[in-house]
Amino acid sequence: MADIALRALSKVYRSKVQPEGLLALNRVSLAVADHQFVCLLGPSGCGKSTVLNVLSGLDQEYDGEVRVAGAVVSHDSTHPIRLGYVFQEPRLLPWLTVRGNIEFALESVGIPKGQWRERINGWLDRVGLHDFAEVHPHELSGGMQQRTSIARAFAVDPEILLMDEPFSGLDELTARSMRELLLGIWLETRKTVVFVTHNCFEACFLADRIIVFTPRPGSIKQEFTVELDRPRNYEDPRLFDMSVKVTHFVTGGRE
Amino acid sequence: MVSLVVLLAVWQLASVAFTARYVPGPWLTFSAMWEHLSSGEIPRHFAFTMTRMLGSFAIAMAVGTVLGTLMGLYRRGEQMLDMWVMVGLTIPSLCYIIVSFMWLGLNDRGAVLAIAWTTFPSIAINIWQGVKAIDQRLIDMARVFRSSGMRRIVKVVIPQVLPYLMAAARFGLGVVWKVTVFVEVLGGSDGVGYMLNYSFQMFNMADVFAWTIFFTIIMLGIELLILKPIETRLFSWRPDIRA
Numbered sequence: 314m315a316d317i318a319l320r321a322l323s324k325v326y327r328s329k330v331q332p333e334g335l336l337a338l339n340r341v342s343l344a345v346a347d348h349q350f351v352c353l354l355g356p357s358g359c360g361k362s363t364v365l366n367v368l369s370g371l372d373q374e375y376d377g378e379v380r381v382a383g384a385v386v387s388h389d390s391t392h393p394i395r396l397g398y399v400f401q402e403p404r405l406l407p408w409l410t411v412r413g414n415i416e417f418a419l420e421s422v423g424i425p426k427g428q429w430r431e432r433i434n435g436w437l438d439r440v441g442l443h444d445f446a447e448v449h450p451h452e453l454s455g456g457m458q459q460r461t462s463i464a465r466a467f468a469v470d471p472e473i474l475l476m477d478e479p480f481s482g483l484d485e486l487t488a489r490s491m492r493e494l495l496l497g498i499w500l501e502t503r504k505t506v507v508f509v510t511h512n513c514f515e516a517c518f519l520a521d522r523i524i525v526f527t528p529r530p531g532s533i534k535q536e537f538t539v540e541l542d543r544p545r546n547y548e549d550p551r552l553f554d555m556s557v558k559v560t561h562f563v564t565g566g567r568e
Numbered sequence: 569m570v571s572l573v574v575l576l577a578v579w580q581l582a583s584v585a586f587t588a589r590y591v592p593g594p595w596l597t598f599s600a601m602w603e604h605l606s607s608g609e610i611p612r613h614f615a616f617t618m619t620r621m622l623g624s625f626a627i628a629m630a631v632g633t634v635l636g637t638l639m640g641l642y643r644r645g646e647q648m649l650d651m652w653v654m655v656g657l658t659i660p661s662l663c664y665i666i667v668s669f670m671w672l673g674l675n676d677r678g679a680v681l682a683i684a685w686t687t688f689p690s691i692a693i694n695i696w697q698g699v700k701a702i703d704q705r706l707i708d709m710a711r712v713f714r715s716s717g718m719r720r721i722v723k724v725v726i727p728q729v730l731p732y733l734m735a736a737a738r739f740g741l742g743v744v745w746k747v748t749v750f751v752e753v754l755g756g757s758d759g760v761g762y763m764l765n766y767s768f769q770m771f772n773m774a775d776v777f778a779w780t781i782f783f784t785i786i787m788l789g790i791e792l793l794i795l796k797p798i799e800t801r802l803f804s805w806r807p808d809i810r811a
Contacts, residue, residue, distance in 0.1 A: 369712050370712075371712065400705070406724065407805065407806075408727050409805075421710065422713055423714075469713065
């Protein structure tokens with residue numbers, strides 16, 4: 314079971330300038346079931362990325378309880394489960410080829426070497442990069458770099474996939490095809506996904522559930538369930554209506 | 569090839585114009601070179617110079633890398649060392665040489681101390697910049713994929729610092745070369761610098777030319793046959809280095 318449970322998660326950033334601290338997250342409680350696709354939606358600075366940092370174990374200074382697959386999260390190799398993470402930027406190691414970058418992740422999570430070739434080729438095929446395995450990241454476009462990063466995240470066969478505005482740095486046309494690609498892969502694999510975005514339409518297109526955050530200090534303001542069937546279609550008028558509803562709520566309700 | 573012929577012609581002309589006493593021609597210089605080479609003086613003195621050079625280079629790299637890393641990693645280290653590394657860079661190398669010789673005597677230990685001392689501040693600064701430029705986001709990526717601490721250092725941190733380390737080594741070698749000869753002029757009883765000084769005392773310009781040319785050839789050899797191939801190999805992935 315790759316479920317997630319946050320109970321009263323709060324986060325205070327302390328610094329020299331603000332010794333009393335800056336409250337980024339205020340008692341966020343959230344349960345994500347296995348195989349669910351959940352979007353965290355909110356304005357920048359509302360702490361939604363902080364949730365991912367806590368879930369991934371990168372940030373361990375928080376209040377509240379965080380359980381992933383039933384176990385309390387701590388960082389490094391002791392993280393209870395295997396994670397895939399797609400960052401806002403591709404975060405590829407520039408001195409390694411596309412293949413080398415995925416190998417780095419496979420080796421890190423401890424996938425036996427005998428499986429690497431098949432896995433890497435399979436995932437590069439799926440993201441449309443099978444001719445680019447031996448190419449270095451700087452020779453790829455931004456969209457191709459992000460596809461590499463997606464292939465890397467799926468190749469480790471994660472139980473949970475965390476995505477932090479992965480398409481916000483791409484142009485809209487590329488972002489569209491990437492969302493379709495992601496949904497296609499997700500339909501096959503049905504990983505538990507927590508996807509952070511500030512784009513209402515993107516959230517409606519991708520998610521089962523949309524969790525809307527308030528501006529800082531972030532807390533959960535509202536939840537929407539997206540009832541649309543999958544596979545979803547960009548041209549679906551119901552998707553458009555849903556997006557309008559969510560957008561209206563997010564912008565109209567802002568203090 | 570053409571440029572070499574032109575150089576030789578100009579050299580010969582200059583020799584005729586200013587007399588061989590001030591500008592010995594190619595023929596005189598080459599025969600001086602051959603003389604020192606066949607007498608075994610060249611390998612002997614270069615061996616002394618290279619030993620001093622490599623010894624002090626190793627010390628300077630070690631000290632510079634440790635200090636630079638401390639400065640890059642810890643704010644305290646930066647605050648404490650920043651000023652002193654700058655001071656170290658500012659003091660003329662002649663002062664280090666004199667102080668080292670007065671402390672340790674006119675011997676190899678004094679020479680190595682003087683060279684290493686002159687060289688390490690610039691190495692420390694290069695490494696410092698390299699450590700500061702480490703991209704934390706790549707380290708976080710590695711952590712998310714549960715990479716162990718050791719693997720993160722070997723596969724994510726060191727490759728990022730490597731270009732700075734290479735730059736430091738190159739720059740350091742350049743300084744070491746020059747200072748080593750200088751130290752040998754001031755307080756050596758052997759080595760290339762000593763022989764240059766000796767030729768100077770004899771006012772033997774052909775020998776001065778001969779030693780200088782050998783010195784340049786060996787420096788270029790190290791650059792082209794050792795440093796350049798290493799760099800090309802290490803950084804072939806970088807777009808700016810690929811020709």
